Structure formats: C-alpha cells, structure tokens
Amino acid sequence: MTPGARADDLRIAGLVRLSTCDWPGRLVATVFLQGCPLSCTYCHNPSLIDPRAPGTVSWQSVRELLDRRRGMLDGVVFSGGEPTRQAGLAPAMREVRERGFAVGLHTAGPYPRRFAEVLPLCDWVGLDIKAPASRYEAVTGVPSSGARAFESLRLALEAEVDLQVRTTVDPTVLSPGEVDDLVVALRELGVREHVRQEVRAEGTRPEFAARLERVRRELSRTANRSAGAA
Ligand code: SF4
Numbered sequence: 001m002t003p004g005a006r007a008d009d010l011r012i013a014g015l016v017r018l019s020t021c022d023w024p025g026r027l028v029a030t031v032f033l034q035g036c037p038l039s040c041t042y043c044h045n046p047s048l049i050d051p052r053a054p055g056t057v058s059w060q061s062v063r064e065l066l067d068r069r070r071g072m073l074d075g076v077v078f079s080g081g082e083p084t085r086q087a088g089l090a091p092a093m094r095e096v097r098e099r100g101f102a103v104g105l106h107t108a109g110p111y112p113r114r115f116a117e118v119l120p121l122c123d124w125v126g127l128d129i130k131a132p133a134s135r136y137e138a139v140t141g142v143p144s145s146g147a148r149a150f151e152s153l154r155l156a157l158e159a160e161v162d163l164q165v166r167t168t169v170d171p172t173v174l175s176p177g178e179v180d181d182l183v184v185a186l187r188e189l190g191v192r193e194h195v196r197q198e199v200r201a202e203g204t205r206p207e208f209a210a211r212l213e214r215v216r217r218e219l220s221r222t223a224n225r226s227a228g229a230a
Pocket residue numbers: 036037038039040042043044045046048049080081082108
C-alpha cells in the first residue's frame with residue numbers, strides 16, 4: 001500500500017458507463033486509467049500511454065455513477081493504459097468493493113509489486129501475456145518487460161484469482177511457431193483460460209497498420225503457394 005495514495009488522485013482518461021464485453025458474463029462500468037510504461041507495436045490507445053497527460057474524468061463522477069447504478073451493474077473494471085501504474089488504484093478498488101460492486105482488472109503486468117498489492121481486491125483479472133519472454137521486447141519496446149509480465153502471471157496463479165490470460169497476436173513480430181510455444185508454456189504454467197486474438201489495424205499507428213497489411217499479404221501469398229503445391 002502506498003502511503004497517502006488516494007482514489008481522488010487517479011488520472012482517469014475515460015469512463016464507459018455500461019459494458020458487456022470488458023468482463024465476460026458481467027455488466028460493468030469500465031474506468032480507463034491514463035499512462036502506460038509500454039509501447040506495444042499494435043497499441044490501439046496510444047493517447048493513453050503518456051503518463052503526464054491529465055485525466056479527463058474525476059473519481060467523484062465514478063462514485064456518483066455507482067451510487068446511481070446500484071443493483072444494475074455487477075462491477076467495475078479498471079483498464080487502461082496500465083491501471084497498476086497509479087498508486088490510487090488500491091484505494092479506488094476498496095471503495096468499489098465497499099459499495100457492494102465486484103472488481104475486475106485489465107493489466108499487462110508491468111508492475112508486479114503493485115499488482116501483488118491489488119490482487120486481494122480483485123474478483124477477476126484479464127492479464128495480457130503478449131509473447132514468449134524472449135520476444136517480449138520486440139512487442140512492447142521495453143527491455144525486461146517479459147520478466148515482469150511473467151512474474152505478474154506467477155502472482156496471479158499463486159493467488160488463485162479468477163484469471164483470463166489474453167494474447168493479441170502480432171504477426172509482424174511473432175511467428176506461428178513462437179505463438180504455439182507460448183500456448184504450450186502457458187498451459188505448463190497452469191493457465192486454464194487463454195484467449196488468443198488477432199491484432200486489428202483500426203486505431204493503431206499508421207506505420208504499424210501499413211506493416212501489418214504488408215505482412216498479411218505476404219503470409220497469404222505464402223499460404224496460397226503452399227496450397228497450390230499440395
Ligand atoms: S499495454 Fe496496452 S495501453 Fe500499454 S502500450 Fe501496450 S497496448 Fe497500449
């Protein structure tokens with residue numbers, strides 16, 4: 001627990017008042033926290049990366065929403081950006097629980113210490129594991145981000161929290177063999193729910209969208225050639 005941390009100090013970049021997809025099977029409000037230490041190739045929210053950018057939504061307005069939606073919402077998901085970057089996360093989660101709502105968290109696990117602090121306050125975690133540890137930096141642009149993410153995974157498994165591990169597959173970085181290796185590694189570590197999703201070009205930086213299109217064209221040409229040779 002960070003001394004003096006307050007939910008009111010959270011920098012909140014956005015609030016979705018009703019979401020059916022941010023926590024599978026639950027009706028939630030989703031709070032998007034500003035700032036992320038990673039710089040993923042395919043980031044769909046690059047405007048949320050800058051940690052110095054001010055928030056645009058007050059925590060007080062989240063409180064008021066919850067008070068109005070009692071009985072209509074199951075919980076609150078903290079997303080980002082990277083929510084574990086901010087010290088106000090734990091006090092905010094406590095307030096959500098005190099109001100009788102469940103707490104979900106989307107994280108890429110770059111801050112294992114703060115993740116360990118908030119895990120007991122989470123009812124569900126969606127944890128991004130972006131690549132095999134050896135290929136992490138190629139996706140996130142940050143050295144040792146893989147070690148941190150896998151440490152967070154270890155903490156989540158140890159805590160036995162309801163956990164969904166997610167991998168957005170970036171074919172400009174990862175080969176199909178590397179993705180298969182990751183699937184096997186996660187299974188061996190004890191991950192029960194792993195969701196793979198294809199990267200989307202929408203909302204990404206233009207240079208990434210162009211590279212993705214090029215790589216996809218090459219992959220489909222190779223697949224067509226192999227089908228023709230068979
Ligand atoms: S972890 Fe999420 S918000 Fe941060 S850079 Fe990667 S995709 Fe963007």
